[in-house]
Amino acid sequence: MSLNGAACIAGAYEHPTRKADDKSLAQLHAEVAQGALDDAGLSFDDVDGYFCAGDAPGLGAASMLEYMGLTKVRHMDSTDTGGSAYVLAVGHAAEAIAAGRCSVALITCAGRPRAEKAPPDLMVKAFFGPTVPEVPFENPYLHTVANTYGLVAQRHMHEYGTTSEQLAWIKVAASHHAQHNPHAMLREVVTVEDVVNSPLIADPLHKLDCCVVSDGGGALVVVHPDIAKTLKRPTVMLRGAGEAIKHLNGGKVDLSFSATRWSGERAFEMARVKPSDIQYVSIYDSFTITVLMQLEDLGFCEKGQGGRFVADGNLISGVGRLPFNTDGGGLCSNHPGNRGGMTKVIECVRQLRGEAHPKVQVKDCHLALANGTGGSLGTRHGAATLILERV
Structure with missing residues (x-):
């Protein structure tokens, strides 16, 4: 199945912090989610697909869905391939949208290795x-x-x-x-x-x-092209x-x-x-x-x-x-x-x-x-x- 034209990136947000001493990992995920949804002109209530990787706390998608109050999600994906995970997630979100499994996919990334003083290894x-x-x-x-x-x-x-x-x-x-x-x-x-x-x-x-x-993170909102047409942001296909x-x-x-x-x-x-x-x-x-x-x-x-x-x-x-x-x-x-x-x-x-x-x-x-x-x-x-x- 070709994904050419199957989905658009409607929202993008990068957290400004580089050292999050005063924020939990879940909080960082939620803050970047809010930023990306605001950028797209959408809300948490619009989200019906959620994507994360191994950086999400607890049970990953399951934990973050509850933390962010995402009750309408009908498709989730927590595939982890390290540094490539969130490039890959955009393609997976497009696949889910093309298959009709969701229409507004939220992708969040966050980490606190500096605040947690994580060892180099x-x-x-x-x-x-x-x-x-x-x-x-x-x-x-x-x-x-x-x-x-x-x-x-x-x-x-x-x-x-x-x-x-x-x-x-x-x-x-x-x-x-x-x-x-x-x-x-x-x-x-x-x-x-x-x-x-x-x-x-x-x-x-x-x-x-x-x-x-x-530390910090970022988020993306990937949507069906029909939804992208209703938004006021430039269309990135x-x-x-x-x-x-x-x-x-x-x-x-x-x-x-x-x-x-x-x-x-x-x-x-x-x-x-x-x-x-x-x-x-x-x-x-x-x-x-x-x-x-x-x-x-x-x-x-x-x-x-x-x-x-x-x-x-x-x-x-x-x-x-x-x-x-x-x-x-x-x-x-x-x-x-x-x-x-x-x-x-x-x-x-x-x-x-x-x-x-x-x-x-x-x-x-x-x-x-x-x-x-x-x-x-x-x-x-x-x-x-x-x-x-x-x-």
């Missing part, structure tokens, strides 16, 4: 805990999130000659955008030299190659959606590409457009290497040419030919609950509505792409891709 414990079947075979190698991404970066450098300086340009671009975002955690513009001279975290990745850890999983396959794995190779292909096929048609991209940026590989796997450049593609400001809005993460992304602005896919979709919506900061707004932006990966590129992970259009 929180995600490792979540995804690689003692009950996960592969853990006894992998734990002896003492992998962490950072060093598995470091392995991916090392492999890319070995295969294609990619350099630390090229990776640094991704952070530089993000910082150029973050300076205009009053809510960004890191608003200082940095240089390539700043990045490569920052402390080494997991060779070859430096501190400034890594994303921030933040879903044109393509794709999802995929990549496994380690018992160690027989090629670290030079990600599951985005397949999710992107499916989204472009559904949307009936090609990479050269895209005017803006939101790319999940857990690390700089993540962005570089996704750009290759999405077809914006040939495999192995990502280093050259991102260099010299090519990702800076108003300077390069493919603006990315114009809010500053996870590298500089926000990475709520380790599920940065939500903010990627929100910034796409801003760009398509013409509501991004004037200094980074892409002129006449009508076709944008959001992509997320979740888990770890160095192990098993999920990927999701959306193509969105202002109509």
Whole structure:
């Protein structure tokens, strides 16, 4: 079933906090829900579909439905693929709408890792805990999130000659955008030299190659096109959606590409457009290497040419030919609950509505792409891709 034109994003909201000492996790979910519904011009009473992921407290959807008083919901989904979960959720909401299971879908994301003083290995414990079947075979190698991404970066450098300086340009671009975002955690513009001279975290990745850890969250309201026509907000239509999983396959794995190779292909096929048609991209940026590989796997450049593609400001809005993460992304602005896919979709919506900061707004932006990966590129992970259009 094609989802091209099956649903529209009517509301989007990003929580302004980056450290929520005075708010519970459930409260953050409820506040972003209210913000997105207000943005759409709808109310909680209009919601008949609800979507969340593993960041929702308690029983997830069941707990949040009661907390928010959502009594009319007839369809729910709590699929979790980490950082890609909320990109994937938009496609799942569109599927539910197309199947007639709901007509107004609310998607909420929230997290408090800073306020809870979560340890750096929180995600490792979540995804690689003692009950996960592969853990006894992998734990002896003492992998962490950072060093598995470091392995991916090392492999890319070995295969294609990619350099630390090229990776640094991704952070530089993000910082150029973050300076205009009053809510960004890191608003200082940095240089390539700043990045490569920052402390080494997991060779070859430096501190400034890594994303921030933040509290907060965001929400989206996805609706049937007939409902979108009755609202006063610009229409952002879903044109393509794709999802995929990549496994380690018992160690027989090629670290030079990600599951985005397949999710992107499916989204472009559904949307009936090609990479050269895209005017803006939101790319999940857990690390700089993540962005570089996704750009290759999405077809914006040939495999192995990502280093050259991102260099010299090519990702800076108003300077390069493919603006990315114009809010500053996870590298500089926000990475709520380790599920940065939500903010990627929100910034796409801003760009398509013409509501991004004037200094980074892409002129006449009508076709944008959001992509997320979740888990770890160095192990098993999920990927999701959306193509969105202002109509």
